Amino acid sequence: MSATERPQPTPVYSQPLPATWWLTNRHYFFYVVRELTALFIALFLLLYLYGILQLERGPEAYAAFLRLLRSPGVVFFNVVALLLAVYHTVTWFSLTPRLQKLLGAGRGAPDGAVLSGSLVAWLLLSALIGWGLLRG
Amino acid sequence: MADGTIELVVSRYDPERETEPRTQSYTVPYTDETVVLDALNDVKENQDGSLTYRWSCRMGICGSCGMTVNGTPKLTCATLLRDYAPGPVRIEPLMGFPVIRDLVVDIGDFMEKLQAIKPWIIRHEELPLEAGEYRQTPEERDRYEQYSRCINCMLCYAACPIYPIHPEFVGPAALALAQRYNLDSRDEGAEERRDVTAAEPGVWECMFVGECSVVCPKGVDPAGAIQQMKVASTFDWYRSLLGRKGRR
Numbered sequence: 001m002s003a004t005e006r007p008q009p010t011p012v013y014s015q016p017l018p019a020t021w022w023l024t025n026r027h028y029f030f031y032v033v034r035e036l037t038a039l040f041i042a043l044f045l046l047l048y049l050y051g052i053l054q055l056e057r058g059p060e061a062y063a064a065f066l067r068l069l070r071s072p073g074v075v076f077f078n079v080v081a082l083l084l085a086v087y088h089t090v091t092w093f094s095l096t097p098r099l100q101k102l103l104g105a106g107r108g109a110p111d112g113a114v115l116s117g118s119l120v121a122w123l124l125l126s127a128l129i130g131w132g133l134l135r136g
Numbered sequence: 137m138a139d140g141t142i143e144l145v146v147s148r149y150d151p152e153r154e155t156e157p158r159t160q161s162y163t164v165p166y167t168d169e170t171v172v173l174d175a176l177n178d179v180k181e182n183q184d185g186s187l188t189y190r191w192s193c194r195m196g197i198c199g200s201c202g203m204t205v206n207g208t209p210k211l212t213c214a215t216l217l218r219d220y221a222p223g224p225v226r227i228e229p230l231m232g233f234p235v236i237r238d239l240v241v242d243i244g245d246f247m248e249k250l251q252a253i254k255p256w257i258i259r260h261e262e263l264p265l266e267a268g269e270y271r272q273t274p275e276e277r278d279r280y281e282q283y284s285r286c287i288n289c290m291l292c293y294a295a296c297p298i299y300p301i302h303p304e305f306v307g308p309a310a311l312a313l314a315q316r317y318n319l320d321s322r323d324e325g326a327e328e329r330r331d332v333t334a335a336e337p338g339v340w341e342c343m344f345v346g347e348c349s350v351v352c353p354k355g356v357d358p359a360g361a362i363q364q365m366k367v368a369s370t371f372d373w374y375r376s377l378l379g380r381k382g383r384r
């Protein structure tokens with residue numbers, strides 16, 4: 001080997017990311033759950049779109065759709081989707097105080113007040129929409 | 137009062153003899169004040185001189201002694217063994233980086249990324265020395281102060297699950313340092329850095345897992361810096377869209 005020639009590089013070991021990486025730490029786990037909620041919300045919306053399609057096809061098709069909604073499997077799916085949507089919303093709101101600080105706004109408002117304020121506003125709006133829908 | 141011995145299960149890798157790492161156990165004495173790095177030094181001095189790892193200052197400022205302790209990226213000079221009693225304690229190299237030997241990882245990729253974001257004050261035109269220093273108010277300094285505490289220890293890269301999947305991702309520390317200079321009132325280089333920070337492997341590769349900010353030993357919030365830059369990058373995009381339309 002001449003003096004100018006570089007020595008062979010020593011082999012390095014590339015550490016693989018284990019498939020179970022998201023189970024190794026609480027934060028990773030809750031992050032992956034938060035991402036997965038999107039899947040259930042998308043499925044719920046597809047079901048909802050299917051309902052609108054059946055409504056357009058006529059009263060019989062719509063009645064069949066309503067029967068489908070009452071089946072235990074679909075009820076179970078809706079409960080799971082609702083819980084995941086609530087989880088997503090709550091974790092999203094708990095990021096609000098942090099993002100507020102990042103954007104340099106509302107320096108005076110304490111984190112707890114921002115979080116509880118957002119949650120109360122969300123519950124009130126949900127209740128108002130729910131009341132409007134059920135009344136009609 | 138903890139006084140006794142504890143077992144360390146250390147990851148070993150010799151590139152000349154092995155194709156993948158193995159583990160080796162050592163039993164070391166420890167007291168209330170013993171940190172993981174002290175225990176490794178104890179092994180190297182008294183049991184096995186071949187054990188290889190990086191360290192320098194022993195006081196949490198050089199950023200050399202980052203390793204994975206029981207699955208979490210830690211500065212080993214600031215990690216007390218008593219918190220892991222009765223053991224055993226698993227000590228592995230920083231995740232996400234190629235291993236050169238035992239607990240030493242190749243940091244070349246991070247160094248390149250760090251340089252790419254130009255972590256220094258950029259001026260369109262340098263003032264002559266006679267003009268004096270660039271002045272800054274305490275409020276202006278506060279805007280970037282926390283990001284300037286970064287010691288380049290790379291624990292945030294080890295904590296990031298995106299980095300091993302997309303190795304081209306510029307990553308938490310480099311992006312936080314880019315934001316440190318972007319937020320500095322004396323700096324005019326945000327536009328120059330944008331090619332790196334606003335590109336696909338820049339801020340948009342981040343999924344906001346947030347673990348980088350959790351493991352940072354200096355209280356820096358890289359995840360926050362990246363979200364700030366996403367907002368800035370979005371505004372830039374809209375501005376460029378409007379600018380182009382206006383010229384037509």
